[in-house]
Amino acid sequence: MTSNNSRPLLEVRDLHVSVGDNEILDGMNLSVGLGEVHAIMGPNGSGKSTFTNVVAGRPGYTIDRGDVLYEGESILGMFPDERARKGIFLAMQYPVELPGIRNREFLRTALEALREARGEVKLSVREFNKMLEEKAKAMDFDPDLMKRNVNEGFSGGEKKRNEILQLSVLDPKLALLDETDSGLDIDALKIVANGVNAFRGPDKAIVLVTHYQRILNFIKPDYVHVLIEGRIVRSGASDLAHELEAQGYEWLREPAEEAETVGATGRPS
Amino acid sequence: MAAPKVISRTSTQEELASDYKWGFVTEIEADVPPKGLNEDVVRLISAKKGEPEWMTEWRLKAYRYWTSEEYREPRWSKVSFPPIDYQDIHYYSAPVKKEKGPESLDEVDPELVAAFNKLGIPLAEQKALTGVAVDAVFDSVSVATTYQKQLEDLGIIFGPISEAIQKHPELVKKYLGSVVPYSDNFYATLNSAVFSDGTFAYVPPGVRCPVELMTYFRMNSEGTGQFERTLIIADKGSYVSYLEGCTAPMRKTTQLHAAVVELIALDDAEIKYSTLQNWYPGDKDGKGGVYNFVTKRGKAAGKNSKISWTQVETGSAITWKYPSCILQGDNSVGEFYSVALCNNHQQADTGTKMIHMGKNTRSTIIAKGISAGEGQNTYRGLVKIMPTATNARNFTRCDSLLIGSKCGAHTVPYIEVRNPTAHMEHEATTSKVSDDQLFYLMQRGIKEEDAQYMIINGFCKGVFAELPFEFAMEASQLLKVSLEGTVG
Numbered sequence: 029m030t031s032n033n034s035r036p037l038l039e040v041r042d043l044h045v046s047v048g049d050n051e052i053l054d055g056m057n058l059s060v061g062l063g064e065v066h067a068i069m070g071p072n073g074s075g076k077s078t079f080t081n082v083v084a085g086r087p088g089y090t091i092d093r094g095d096v097l098y099e100g101e102s103i104l105g106m107f108p109d110e111r112a113r114k115g116i117f118l119a120m121q122y123p124v125e126l127p128g129i130r131n132r133e134f135l136r137t138a139l140e141a142l143r144e145a146r147g148e149v150k151l152s153v154r155e156f157n158k159m160l161e162e163k164a165k166a167m168d169f170d171p172d173l174m175k176r177n178v179n180e181g182f183s184g185g186e187k188k189r190n191e192i193l194q195l196s197v198l199d200p201k202l203a204l205l206d207e208t209d210s211g212l213d214i215d216a217l218k219i220v221a222n223g224v225n226a227f228r229g230p231d232k233a234i235v236l237v238t239h240y241q242r243i244l245n246f247i248k249p250d251y252v253h254v255l256i257e258g259r260i261v262r263s264g265a266s267d268l269a270h271e272l273e274a275q276g277y278e279w280l281r282e283p284a285e286e287a288e289t290v291g292a293t294g295r296p297s
Numbered sequence: 298m299a300a301p302k303v304i305s306r307t308s309t310q311e312e313l314a315s316d317y318k319w320g321f322v323t324e325i326e327a328d329v330p331p332k333g334l335n336e337d338v339v340r341l342i343s344a345k346k347g348e349p350e351w352m353t354e355w356r357l358k359a360y361r362y363w364t365s366e367e368y369r370e371p372r373w374s375k376v377s378f379p380p381i382d383y384q385d386i387h388y389y390s391a392p393v394k395k396e397k398g399p400e401s402l403d404e405v406d407p408e409l410v411a412a413f414n415k416l417g418i419p420l421a422e423q424k425a426l427t428g429v430a431v432d433a434v435f436d437s438v439s440v441a442t443t444y445q446k447q448l449e450d451l452g453i454i455f456g457p458i459s460e461a462i463q464k465h466p467e468l469v470k471k472y473l474g475s476v477v478p479y480s481d482n483f484y485a486t487l488n489s490a491v492f493s494d495g496t497f498a499y500v501p502p503g504v505r506c507p508v509e510l511m512t513y514f515r516m517n518s519e520g521t522g523q524f525e526r527t528l529i530i531a532d533k534g535s536y537v538s539y540l541e542g543c544t545a546p547m548r549k550t551t552q553l554h555a556a557v558v559e560l561i562a563l564d565d566a567e568i569k570y571s572t573l574q575n576w577y578p579g580d581k582d583g584k585g586g587v588y589n590f591v592t593k594r595g596k597a598a599g600k601n602s603k604i605s606w607t608q609v610e611t612g613s614a615i616t617w618k619y620p621s622c623i624l625q626g627d628n629s630v631g632e633f634y635s636v637a638l639c640n641n642h643q644q645a646d647t648g649t650k651m652i653h654m655g656k657n658t659r660s661t662i663i664a665k666g667i668s669a670g671e672g673q674n675t676y677r678g679l680v681k682i683m684p685t686a687t688n689a690r691n692f693t694r695c696d697s698l699l700i701g702s703k704c705g706a707h708t709v710p711y712i713e714v715r716n717p718t719a720h721m722e723h724e725a726t727t728s729k730v731s732d733d734q735l736f737y738l739m740q741r742g743i744k745e746e747d748a749q750y751m752i753i754n755g756f757c758k759g760v761f762a763e764l765p766f767e768f769a770m771e772a773s774q775l776l777k778v779s780l781e782g783t784v785g
Contacts, residue, residue, distance in 0.1 A: 086736050112742040120740075124733045128755025137751065138741035145742065177755070198741065 035100050036061045037202055037233045038083070043094035045075075045082055045258075052078040054258030055094070060202070063230040067244055067269065068237045070255035071277045076237040077121055079255070080204040083235075084118035085111050098202070113145035115201030119191035119208050126178035131190070134178050135160065135197055142198055163196045167223050185216040192223035203227060205236045209243035221246030241273035254280055333384040336360060339490050342389050346459045346493070349466060359479035359489035370483045374646035375675045375707060376615050378551075378588065386522045386553060388491045444508060452501040453537075455510050458526055461497035468499055472530055476559040476596045476623070484555040484617075485592040488524045492557065495525035500535040500566075509765055511540045522553040529559070531566035533599065538569040540768055551614060552577075556591045564599030564626065571764050572620075573772055575612035578779075583642025583671075586614025593620035594650075597629035597658075605632040606649065607763040609772040611779040614643060619677065621650035624658035624686070631660040634760040636772070638779055639672025639704065648678035648709075653686035653719075662693040665757050668704035669780060675707040682719040690720040697727040698756050700749075700780075750777050 038060040045053040052075045060066050070076050082089050083096055085108035095102050103111050126134065136156055143150065151159070164171060169189055179187050188208055195203055205224065209217055224247050228234060236247060244252075244266065252268040253260045254277065261280050262268065330341055339360045343353040362368065370381075448455050454465060462469050479489035496512040514525060531537050554576060560568045570593075579586025589612075595604035606620040622631030633649035651660035666674040680691045697706035708725050730752050738748035754761075754773055761769045 084740055086740075087732060107739065107745065108736055109739040109742055109744050109748075112740050118740050120737065124731070124737045126734055126737070126752070126755060128758035129751055134738075134741075134751075137747070138738075138743055141742040141744070141747075194741065 036097075037099060038235070039097040039100075040079075040083075041095045041097070043079075043082070043096065044092040045078055046090050046092055047078070047088065051092070052089075052258055053082070056255070056259060058235075058253065058260065060233050060235055062201075062233055064251065065228060065234045065236065065247065065249045066251045066253060067247075067249035067266075068235060068253050068255050068260075069239070069241075069269065069272055072239070074255045075258040076255055077206050080118055080206045080235070080237055083111075083204060084108060084116060109141070112200070113142055116204070117195055117198060117200035117202065118204045119188075119195055119206060121206040121208075121210070123179050123187045123191055125180045125182075127180060129178050130174075131176055131178050132157075132160065132174045135194065138194070139198060142200075160197060164193060166226070167193055167196065168219055169193050184211040185213065188212055188220060189216065189223075192220050195227055196223055199227075201232060203232065203234045205234065205238075207237055207239065209238055209240065217243060218246060241269045244269045256280055330387065330389050332387050334360075334386070334388055334491065338388055342491055342493055345389065346462070348459075348462055351466075351470065352462055355474070355479065356490050359486050360491075362480055363483070363486040363490055368483060368486070371617075374617055374677065375673065375709075376617060376644040376646050378615055378644075381553065381588070383487075388522060388524070389493050448506075448508075451504055451507070453504060453506055454497065454499040456497060458495045458497040458528060459493070461499075461528075465497075465499070468530065469497070469528065472528055472559065472561055473526075474559075476561060476594045477557050477592050481592060484590040485557050488526060488555050488557045488592070491522075492524045492526035495527045495556070496529075496541075497527075498529045498537060498539065500531050500537045502533040502535060504532075504535045506535070506537040509538050509540055511542065513542050522555065524554075525556045527556070527558040529561070529568055529570070531560075531562045531568045531602075533563045534565040535563075536567045536569075538571070538765060540571045540573070540765065542573045542575070551579075551585060552587045554587050554589050554591070554613075556593075558591070558593040558620075560593075560595030560604055562595065562597050562599060562602035562604055562629075565601045566599060567603040567605070568595060569605045570595070570607070570620070571768060572606075572608040572610070573768060573775060574608065574610045574616070575775055575779075577614075578612050578641065578643050579614040581641050581670075583614065586643075587612065589613035589616045589618065591616075591618040593618060594623065595621070595631070596623045596625060597631060597655075598623075598625050599629070600626040600655070601628045602626050603630040603632075605630075605634075605763070607632075607634040607760065608636070608647075609757075609760070609764070609775065610635070610637040610645060610647060611775050613645075616643075616645040616647050618647050619649055621652070622660065623652045623654065624660065624689075625654045626658075627655040628657045629655050630658070632763075633660075633662045633664070633678075634763045635664045636667070636757045636760045636776070637665070637674055637676075638667045638776060639669070639674040640779055641670040641672065643670075643672045645673070646675040646677055648676045650679040651681070651691060653680075653682045653689040653691070655685070656687045657689070658686055659690045660692075662691070662695075663759055664693075664695045665760055666695070666697045666706050666708075667700070667753060667756070667776075667780075668697065668706050669700040671703045673705045673707070675709060677709045677711075679711040679713070680721065681711075681713045682716050682721075684715045686716050686719070688718050688720075689716065691722065693721075693723045695723075695725040696756065697725075698753065699727065699729045700753075750780065753780065 036059040040056055040058040043053050043056040068076055091104055096104055140150060167189060173186060179190060208220055212220060221243060249266050252264055252266055254262040330338060339356050343356055445456060477485050479486055498510055500506050529539060560570060562568050576587035576589055597604045604622045608620060610616050620633060624631050631651050637645045637647050639645050648664060649662055662678060664676045666676055668674040676695045682689045695708045699706055706727055710723060712721060730749060734752055735748050738751060739745060761772055764772055
């Protein structure tokens with residue numbers, strides 16, 4: 029397990045977020061360092077997706093209090109594309125269909141935007157195609173899907189796999205995976221997990237949001253956090269996930285005072 | 298009647314700050330008769346062209362029909378504009394020729410060559426667009442036609458219609474007005490009386506035209522109407538792909554453009570007609586711009602013939618046009634692919650008519666309307682299956698995309714079926730650029746404006762795919778320029 033002494037890549041401080049009149053996140057704290065894989069688990073409606081969406085900058089959320097720092101800088105005032113160009117990637121729970129936009133063109137446009145921001149030279153079409161072919165092959169991704177419009181007519185599994193292929197091609201620093209495992213059969217799950225594990229490395233960080241412990245058999249997290257009612261109520265090592273699998277979440281629904289002491293840093297003590 | 302020579306007015310670009318980059322004015326001496334329309338003006342136009350008697354008579358017949366008591370502009374379209382004063386328009390404007398007409402490009406006024414170069418239409422053949430023969434029309438007359446000799450060797454006639462009236466009267470006499478009669482509608486009748494030039498193309502039997510034929514229309518003189526007339530005939534078993542592009546300077550006043558296009562495809566022949574219409578749309582407050590009132594119709598006269606219209610309409614203050622197909626021959630095919638964009642105060646009422654007469658006739662309509670700013674976009678289409686049209690099929694798809702909350706999209710399909718064997722399909726959707734789609738693209742690092750443009754371009758993809766390759770690129774670029782500043 030990597031322990032990083034320098035400042036964290038992502039730091040969430042006392043984050044309060046609401047949608048309309050509903051408060052979703054109620055003082056969330058989390059600190060993610062380079063080289064780390066964090067799993068955030070929790071029941072439906074606990075605020076898991078809200079958290080990833082807020083970090084990625086999806087409109088429609090009100091930040092009532094707190095801050096999100098990325099590489100030491102507050103990102104809450106940045107547009108989603110600026111955050112993406114800084115290295116934040118969100119694998120979405122429900123990837124949208126983009127009629128008339130071919131998957132290949134889309135990936136190339138996105139990669140060009142990112143490479144430009146990173147000060148890297150433009151890839152030639154041939155270089156890009158070669159790279160894409162290799163990555164797709166590694167993920168057992170049907171090459172025909174490259175010629176199709178983004179996610180249009182893709183099966184649920186194909187959409188999720190497409191998200192991970194994008195992760196692999198775009199090569200961000202921070203990957204937020206929002207329920208990437210949901211709706212996948214065991215074979216697809218293994219493929220997706222392999223993709224994520226290939227991405228894993230000392231200069232990357234992953235925050236994986238999930239309902240189920242199942243995916244954690246394939247992607248072993250360094251830390252597991254339990255999010256209930258907008259707060260992290262428990263953090264631990266990967267064995268916490270097994271405990272949750274066995275016992276469910278109910279036993280963690282404790283008075284707020286106790287939760288706060290555990291969740292203050294989001295890191296196990 | 299002596300025609301005064303005038304110099305066209307100086308540019309008003311300073312007064313009209315706008316992003317329309319085709320808005321420049323060319324300083325060129327023009328031959329412009331006084332404003333207004335009467336029989337003398339019609340005779341004068343005919344005389345200037347040195348037309349034969351039958352042509353003059355045809356024009357006068359149209360003029361008299363146009364002046365008849367009850368004859369007015371069509372009122373059924375969803376566009377509004379102040380009444381047009383038809384006596385306040387110049388019906389003819391021609392760049393003054395030095396001595397006699399240009400025999401070769403060297404003799405074309407360098408100012409004109411420069412003007413077309415600026416528009417990206419080089420007239421010098423060594424620089425000419427690869428695989429495209431161009432007929433350049435400036436105000437009312439054709440100023441240059443490229444590749445003419447090469448086409449002649451194949452028996453293809455391509456050039457100004459004024460020249461065709463002189464050189465090929467039998468063809469013009471036979472087909473002019475055969476698809477759009479002079480009495481068709483108010484604007485077509487006006488065009489029949491006063492049309493000054495336009496393009497004529499004839500492809501002989503069995504010949505596949507090896508290049509794209511293109512006409513580039515440019516309106517320059519102020520207060521001038523443009524009334525071009527295009528006639529294309531594809532003889533048995535021939536094929537031709539034709540493209541027209543249009544721009545005009547920025548003017549505070551509106552300009553009238555009332556063109557007529559007639560296509561005739563005989564047995565086993567195919568005509569593909571593509572338009573990139575980018576007339577000046579007026580400024581952001583809806584001042585100025587071109588009134589584009591155009592009648593376009595093709596007759597798939599022969600068996601197994603095909604007529605295909607593709608249009609990308611991004612310009613004009615008002616667009617009123619319905620490129621249509623009369624499917625007369627058995628097994629004939631009609632197609633209409635359209636992207637119409639209305640931004641700021643633009644209005645478009647456009648669509649098609651598919652008239653099925655022959656057996657086993659098929660038609661496809663794909664219409665994409667984009668509305669932004671306060672633009673109003675109407676698709677209006679008629680599919681008519683006549684009793685003789687056994688086993689006719691039609692597929693219609695109309696999609697509207699809205700950007701912002703002050704614009705409008707309207708779909709008015711008319712379907713008339715008089716033969717029980719017909720198969721009709723109609724699909725229509727209206728959507729907004731969705732926040733989820735925008736977020737998805739932006740989350741991958743793409744800037745908002747590019748993301749929006751990608752979504753819109755994707756929306757139009759099915760239509761752009763029908764354009765010849767180079768023009769598909771241009772169309773997509775045109776769309777981007779026309780939508781600049783609509784994001785946010």
